[in-house]
Amino acid sequence: MSDTHAAEKAPGKIRTFAELVKFEHSIFALPYAYLGALYGAMVVASAGGLGYEEFQSANSMMWTPWVAGGAGWPTLAALAWITVVMVGARSFAFVVNRAVDAEIDARNPRTASRPIPAGTIKRWELWIFSAAVLAAYVFAVFQLAPVTHWLWPIPLVLFVVYPYLKRFTWFCHFWLGICLGLGVVGGWAAVGASLGDPAPWVLGAAVAIWTAGFDIIYATQDYDCDVRDGIHSVPADFGIARGLLVTRACHAATAVLFVLGGILLGAGWPYYVGVAIASALLAYENAIISPTDMSRVNAAFFNVNGMVAVVVLAGSLVDRLLS
Numbered sequence: 001m002s003d004t005h006a007a008e009k010a011p012g013k014i015r016t017f018a019e020l021v022k023f024e025h026s027i028f029a030l031p032y033a034y035l036g037a038l039y040g041a042m043v044v045a046s047a048g049g050l051g052y053e054e055f056q057s058a059n060s061m062m063w064t065p066w067v068a069g070g071a072g073w074p075t076l077a078a079l080a081w082i083t084v085v086m087v088g089a090r091s092f093a094f095v096v097n098r099a100v101d102a103e104i105d106a107r108n109p110r111t112a113s114r115p116i117p118a119g120t121i122k123r124w125e126l127w128i129f130s131a132a133v134l135a136a137y138v139f140a141v142f143q144l145a146p147v148t149h150w151l152w153p154i155p156l157v158l159f160v161v162y163p164y165l166k167r168f169t170w171f172c173h174f175w176l177g178i179c180l181g182l183g184v185v186g187g188w189a190a191v192g193a194s195l196g197d198p199a200p201w202v203l204g205a206a207v208a209i210w211t212a213g214f215d216i217i218y219a220t221q222d223y224d225c226d227v228r229d230g231i232h233s234v235p236a237d238f239g240i241a242r243g244l245l246v247t248r249a250c251h252a253a254t255a256v257l258f259v260l261g262g263i264l265l266g267a268g269w270p271y272y273v274g275v276a277i278a279s280a281l282l283a284y285e286n287a288i289i290s291p292t293d294m295s296r297v298n299a300a301f302f303n304v305n306g307m308v309a310v311v312v313l314a315g316s317l318v319d320r321l322l323s
Helices: 002-021 023-028 030-047 052-058 076-100 102-106 123-141 153-165 172-190 198-229 234-238 240-265 269-287 297-322
Strands: none
Touching: 023 297, 030 076, 030 172, 030 198, 030 297, 076 102, 076 123, 076 153, 076 172, 153 172, 172 198, 198 234, 198 240, 198 269, 198 297, 234 240, 240 269, 269 297
C-alpha cells in the first residue's frame, strides 16, 4: 500500500519541483548560451581559437568534440551539454534563491504559495534535488572545452550571493543580470573560443542590462511588501516611476550593446534584423506598463522577454546559415 501511495504521489512531487525551479524560465538565458556557442564556434574555425585537434592532443582522455570541423558550427553534442549546464545551473540557482528567501516569500501574498514557504517540499528533498542538479551541471561542464573546467565555480558563487543582496542594495537586479549575461560567455568558452575576444563580453553585457531592466519591472509587483520588510529594489528604494525609467534606459543600452557586439563579430544583416525586432519588442514592453497601469506586468515580463531572447537567437542562426 505504501509503495502504491508513493507511486501516486511521485507525479505531484515532480510537478512541485518543476514549479519550484520554473524550468520554463530557461527561455530567458538558454538562447543566449546558444548564441555564444554559434559565434564562438565560428571564431574557433576561422580565427585560431582552441580547435578540436589541439584539444585532443592536449588531453589523454577522449572528449566530446564541440566544433564540427572547418564549418565552424557547434556540434549537437556540444549544444546538448551546454543545455544540461544551463538547466542544471539555473535549477541550482532557483533552489538556493527559494531556500534563502523562504521567510520573505512567506510574508508576501504573491509568493506565499511557493513550494518551500507552503511546506510542499521538505528540506531534505530540496537538498537532494539541489545536489542532483549540481552534479549534472559539473558533469556536463567537464564534457566541454578545457577552460570551463576551471571556471565552473564562478557562476555558482554568483548564484549563492544573489539572494542576499536584496537585503542590502538595489544593485541586486544588476547582479542577477550578470548571472544571466555569463550564459553568452559560457557558451562561447564551451566550444573553445578565446575569452580574450571582447565580443562575448559585450553581448554578455547586453544580456545583463536587459535582465536588470526586466527584473526591475518584475519587482514592481512586490513594491508594498518590499517597502514594509526593508527589502531593497530599484522600485522600493526610488519609487515605481523612477524604476521604470531605469528600465527604459537599460533596454536602450541593451539595443546599443547588441549592435556593438554584432560589429565586433562581423555579423551580417540577419543578426541586425533580429536585434531590430528585439528592440521593438523591448519598446513595446516598456510602452504597455506605466506607474498608473501595472496590469500587464506579467505580459511584459514573461511573454515579451521570452520572445526577445528567441528573436535574437533566430537572427543569429540565420546569419550563420547565410555566412
